[in-house]
Amino acid sequence: MRSGPAILGAALAACCLAACGSDAHVANRRSGATVVLPTAAPPRPPARPKPHQKKAKPPPSRPGARDELITHGPRTGHDVALTFDADMTQAMLAAVRAGRTSVGYDPQIVDELRASHTPATIFMTGLWPTAHPDAARSLASDPLFEIENHSYDHAGWEPPCYGLPLVQGDSAKQDEVQKTTAILTDLTGSAPQYFRFPGGCHTTADVKLVAGAGETPVQWDVVSGDPGQPDPAVVANNVLRGAHPGSIIVMHLVGAPNAPATAAALRTILPGLQQRGLHPVTLNQLLGTG
Numbered sequence: 001m002r003s004g005p006a007i008l009g010a011a012l013a014a015c016c017l018a019a020c021g022s023d024a025h026v027a028n029r030r031s032g033a034t035v036v037l038p039t040a041a042p043p044r045p046p047a048r049p050k051p052h053q054k055k056a057k058p059p060p061s062r063p064g065a066r067d068e069l070i071t072h073g074p075r076t077g078h079d080v081a082l083t084f085d086a087d088m089t090q091a092m093l094a095a096v097r098a099g100r101t102s103v104g105y106d107p108q109i110v111d112e113l114r115a116s117h118t119p120a121t122i123f124m125t126g127l128w129p130t131a132h133p134d135a136a137r138s139l140a141s142d143p144l145f146e147i148e149n150h151s152y153d154h155a156g157w158e159p160p161c162y163g164l165p166l167v168q169g170d171s172a173k174q175d176e177v178q179k180t181t182a183i184l185t186d187l188t189g190s191a192p193q194y195f196r197f198p199g200g201c202h203t204t205a206d207v208k209l210v211a212g213a214g215e216t217p218v219q220w221d222v223v224s225g226d227p228g229q230p231d232p233a234v235v236a237n238n239v240l241r242g243a244h245p246g247s248i249i250v251m252h253l254v255g256a257p258n259a260p261a262t263a264a265a266l267r268t269i270l271p272g273l274q275q276r277g278l279h280p281v282t283l284n285q286l287l288g289t290g
């Protein structure tokens with residue numbers, strides 16, 4: 001377990017990285033709740049063989065699931081995908097239940113998308129509809145939005161992963177995928193097709209495990225840097241500088257205090273993409289599976 005100062009130290013480091021427009025995350029500790037919002041995997045030392053650990057054989061991929069990590073769509077054309085991670089850890093859910101009802105959701109982001117008729121893909125954790133049931137139903141019934149799998153409780157799959165609690169073992173990882181698939185299928189009426197690793201932390205074997213569970217793992221090629229970033233101009237610049245045809249842009253649906261500038265940044269990002277001739281679509285549309 002990490003100490004308070006260690007978590008605060010990580011938060012400070014993350015804020016610095018975010019301001020530099022690089023991979024970033026933030027950890028806030030308030031009212032006893034630790035909230036961790038990674039956006040990209042931290043560098044990891046090369047994997048060392050573990051002689052005593054028998055390698056689990058992943059199940060074969062189901063038809064339709066791609067056995068590779070997708071980071072972007074076709075570089076021809078004009079389409080890009082705006083994706084918003086709806087993180088909800090057990091600690092965040094405890095904060096919601098303790099009365100901090102806005103934790104994990106900024107409805108202004110959805111307002112901006114709806115007002116501009118902008119399609120988007122939401123990577124939703126299995127716990128998110130428990131914390132925000134009305135919003136989850138509203139998003140699920142809106143044809144602008146596609147809802148995909150972001151694990152059950154946003155635990156990290158491979159260390160180091162921003163201090164997130166870790167999933168232990170392949171069986172638990174399969175549970176993370178399948179429990180959420182069941183929840184999202186119940187919510188939307190159809191099974192998710194894509195899975196995003198919390199924090200992007202994964203191995204090649206994890207990619208195969210997700211594909212074996214019937215979902216295609218999807219990362220990103222443009223990091224908005226919205227966690228821990230109070231200045232919407234920085235977030236907008238990161239996106240507009242990085243976006244190209246086929247880009248998958250990662251942002252967060254969680255709002256303040258963890259990603260306070262996302263909604264405001266969209267007011268620059270959406271017209272900016274249009275000026276550059278880039279057209280937001282859902283992941284299904286971008287990847288040609290819709």
Ligand SMILES: [Zn+2]
Binds near residue numbers: 199
């Ligand atoms: Zn996430």
